[in-house]
Amino acid sequence: MDTSPPDLVVLASRVRYEEKRIMAALDRRGSRFTHLDSRSLSVTAATDRYAGRVVLNREVGHYRAWYAAEALEAAGARVVNTAAATHLSGDKWLTSAALLRHGLPTPRTALAMTPEAGLKALAEVGYPAVIKPLVGSWGRLVTRVTDEAMAGAVLEHVAALPSPQSHIVYVQELVPKADRDIRVAVVGGRALGATWRRGEDWRTNVARGAVSEPCHLGPELARLAVAAAAAVGADIAGVDLIEDGDGRLTVLEVNDRVEFRGFESAHGDIDVAGAIADLLITKAEA
Structure with a gap:
């Protein structure tokens, strides 16, 4: 019987739809993993306690996610997304600056x-x-x-x-737009698909009642989303974009601990959780 600690760790203080789906995908692939509640995490400096472990960071709060990633990396873990990516994408100004440095359209x-x-x-x-x-x-x-x-x-x-x-x-x-924006799921440098997010409120967040609908993932949309995720160094991202009145695409935000319940419900045949599980397994085997 293998009593060594699992190579994969899912860090999360709240196990929501997304975390359950990722854990189930790891189970289906026969990958051993452990769930670590970030509220119970403490890391002693100058140790290698997590050496060789791949940690998926699903902590909801930005600062806890960022510092947990920093501490785990200092203890030898490979964190997905990295502490640097969490720091950049969690701060709107730093995200905007990164997008501009990489020549990407943003308001x-x-x-x-x-x-x-x-x-x-x-x-x-x-x-x-x-x-x-x-x-x-x-x-x-x-x-x-x-x-x-x-x-x-x-x-x-x-x-x-x-x-x-x-x-x-x-x-x-405020870029003039219709009652919708676009969310693209990016995993491992690949755009998996896109959704329109429509809502009565001008803020088209699913958390505010917006509805996700399938959106055609054209080559330019895919290119921009992948480039935006790369600009902040994120292996896993939800990239938000809008079309202006002339149909030009512009990048609004890059979300590093992306929620994808609405995305998977809209598409049905795109398995975001499975893509994340495959990415983690590849990193653990590298």
Whole structure:
């Protein structure tokens, strides 16, 4: 009987649909793995406790996911996605900067160090615009502003927030679009497929009630999604894009711990969990 620790680890504090699907896919492939609750994780510096282990990082919270990845890598693990990728893709400004460095289309963006400077940044970007928190998901605290008066009121609230990081203002132009955006699932440098996400709210997040529908994955869409994931160093990503009024594609965000329930429901025949399991097994065997 093999009593050695499994080579594969699924790190997650919450076992949701996606984690259950990935674990089931590993089971079907006969791969031994262990589930590690990140809330119980502690790593002593200068040890090799996790040497040779491949860890899939599915922690929901950005900071815990980032620091867990950093600690596990320091202890010898290969983390998917890497700590660097988690750090980049979890911060909207760092993501925008990475996309621009790689020459990828993304909306005009500015960063202001204070809420007061935020008005200047918005004037340069132009109205209508969007004020976003640097770290966050599911469309929370994302605010559309149409003029300086509205922006001033929003930034007054931002200035009252207790966290110093919250006072750094990330603003982005609001690209005219239809009531939908595009999510592309990328695993191991390959675009698996795409979905439209439609909703009544201008924020077309599935978590806010948007509905996923199959979207044709053309070569340009696939190329942009794969390039965006590579720009932040992510092996596994959900890349969000939109089409402007002229049909031009632009990259909005890269999500490193991607949720894919809506994606799999829309397609039925695309097994994202299986692709992730195959990637982990390949890395463990390398």
